[in-house]
Amino acid sequence: MNLDELAQTTGEWLRGSGPESDIVVSSRVRLARNLADFPFISRTTEADRAAIEKILHGRLQEMQDSGRAPADLIYVDVGDLPELDRQFLVERQLISREHAESEGARAVAIDRAEQFSVMINEEDHLRIQVMHSGLDLQSALEQASTIDDMIEEQVTYAFSDRLGYLTACPTNVGTGLRVSVMLHLPALVITRQIEKVFKSLQKINLAVRGLYGEGSQATGDFYQISNQLTLGETEQELAKKVADVVPVLIEYERQARSFLVRESHETLHDRVSRAFGILRTAQTITSEETMHLLSSVRMGINLGLIGNDLKITTINKLLIHTQPAHLQKLAGMELDQTDRNVERAAYLRQHLDPDTKSGDPANN
Amino acid sequence: MKCQKCDRAATFHITDLVDGQASEVHLCEQCAQAFLTPTPEEAEEVMPAMAGLLAQHLAVDETADELARLDQRACPVCGITFLQFRKQGRLGCPHDYVFFEKELEPLLLNIHDQTQHIGKNPKRCPRGADQQTQLIRLRREMKEAVSEENYERASELRDQIREIEASVRPSPEP
Numbered sequence: 001m002n003l004d005e006l007a008q009t010t011g012e013w014l015r016g017s018g019p020e021s022d023i024v025v026s027s028r029v030r031l032a033r034n035l036a037d038f039p040f041i042s043r044t045t046e047a048d049r050a051a052i053e054k055i056l057h058g059r060l061q062e063m064q065d066s067g068r069a070p071a072d073l074i075y076v077d078v079g080d081l082p083e084l085d086r087q088f089l090v091e092r093q094l095i096s097r098e099h100a101e102s103e104g105a106r107a108v109a110i111d112r113a114e115q116f117s118v119m120i121n122e123e124d125h126l127r128i129q130v131m132h133s134g135l136d137l138q139s140a141l142e143q144a145s146t147i148d149d150m151i152e153e154q155v156t157y158a159f160s161d162r163l164g165y166l167t168a169c170p171t172n173v174g175t176g177l178r179v180s181v182m183l184h185l186p187a188l189v190i191t192r193q194i195e196k197v198f199k200s201l202q203k204i205n206l207a208v209r210g211l212y213g214e215g216s217q218a219t220g221d222f223y224q225i226s227n228q229l230t231l232g233e234t235e236q237e238l239a240k241k242v243a244d245v246v247p248v249l250i251e252y253e254r255q256a257r258s259f260l261v262r263e264s265h266e267t268l269h270d271r272v273s274r275a276f277g278i279l280r281t282a283q284t285i286t287s288e289e290t291m292h293l294l295s296s297v298r299m300g301i302n303l304g305l306i307g308n309d310l311k312i313t314t315i316n317k318l319l320i321h322t323q324p325a326h327l328q329k330l331a332g333m334e335l336d337q338t339d340r341n342v343e344r345a346a347y348l349r350q351h352l353d354p355d356t357k358s359g360d361p362a363n364n
Numbered sequence: 365m366k367c368q369k370c371d372r373a374a375t376f377h378i379t380d381l382v383d384g385q386a387s388e389v390h391l392c393e394q395c396a397q398a399f400l401t402p403t404p405e406e407a408e409e410v411m412p413a414m415a416g417l418l419a420q421h422l423a424v425d426e427t428a429d430e431l432a433r434l435d436q437r438a439c440p441v442c443g444i445t446f447l448q449f450r451k452q453g454r455l456g457c458p459h460d461y462v463f464f465e466k467e468l469e470p471l472l473l474n475i476h477d478q479t480q481h482i483g484k485n486p487k488r489c490p491r492g493a494d495q496q497t498q499l500i501r502l503r504r505e506m507k508e509a510v511s512e513e514n515y516e517r518a519s520e521l522r523d524q525i526r527e528i529e530a531s532v533r534p535s536p537e538p
Contacts, residue, residue, distance in 0.1 A: 037496035037500060038499075038500060039441075039500050040442075040456055040457055041454075043442045048503070148484075152486050153488065156532065159485070160461060162479070162481060163479070163481055166461055169453060170455065174478075174483060175483040229477065229478070230476065231478050231481055232481070233482065234482055235484055
């Protein structure tokens, strides 16, 4: 199995080109499940984890053999993977950081289109994750539930009538469901309204996380909005609550963008143009600065402040390809931080340079 | 490249974040393992929010003595003590939800505002989930018997485990 193939593409969650795709990046659904006849991960022995991995791998294999799961499912033994490849899967959001860094037998099954991944022996025995581009929680939920049903035909989940699906952490018990939508909200950040928005979301029991989930910094003004409760509401209700808030956040972000265009057009245009200029000419650049600048350019495209034919999908591709592990996979070698920064700048110049792109750079 | 802590070859290249400053650390496998394993203090920090929440709830109803006694209670199936749960914020097995029911109730209410699941149910009726809980206990006891070199007991337990495993295995798909 070759992860290098995946590195060439952007993956499902950054594919976005639909309506509002400049703000709504992707929708994600994950279900947490545990086998009834094994302890939760923290109390498992190495033998337990190997047995769980064998059972669930076997189950996925049966699903493939009977033609109900894609035949080209990529099954990756995460424990055996070099550090760089694990980091690569984290950047792609196919596995969690916790999954990459933990120990013992653990694996992930990924479909080629990267619409779903099934993590084995993460915090729970089983984490089914579905990712769709744009705002599409309902069908993502259906897909996750179908995969859940298929796996469950041959294994017994830990479940109680009262508390629902039993999970290692009480914060996931019940539905075991986390639905999240990733949004790009640069104007709310610039106008300093983002904190206010977060506080209101918390009041209605929605959580806000950064690009790479729990505890991660919100990089490049990307935020994930998700449900906090998992018990006492149906899956559909939980998904609806998150889905309902998205149009409101889009509206706030649009208003903030209009405000900036109206009230401080020169400053905004300057900010976007400088960001674009640095990205096209820098000789060495960190991942953080790249994310920060790409965020400005991404908004600038939407507001017509970038005068050439640069597309949001190109920026999406650069966002993922300039991450440390992606950059090294694309370069075909391991690079230390200094070399990575040089390689990243070269990659950006190659993809944004006016000489290699048609159209005139922004100057109108 | 040599490991920064010994003379072996560095195979782990770790980006360490200290106070927001990233630095590269190059280590061999053994040193990397030591480097990446959280110290007991760090491990306790993993779920401060949940530990705080628990302490807050428990403090209301329990005296220090009662709390200390409660912390020592261990699940008969997986062996986790309440103290261990409080520290790591993760339960040890499905039976903990039964065994620590009273202790978990205020926590669940605080997190979810609810204590009754109304969402999806597994399609297949889980036959003999009690037996499956027993499997967790029996496997643990077998491991203990082996480590005590009580092989007779271990082999008895192994037979029991096999019997239950055979009886709870779902029938093949129609």
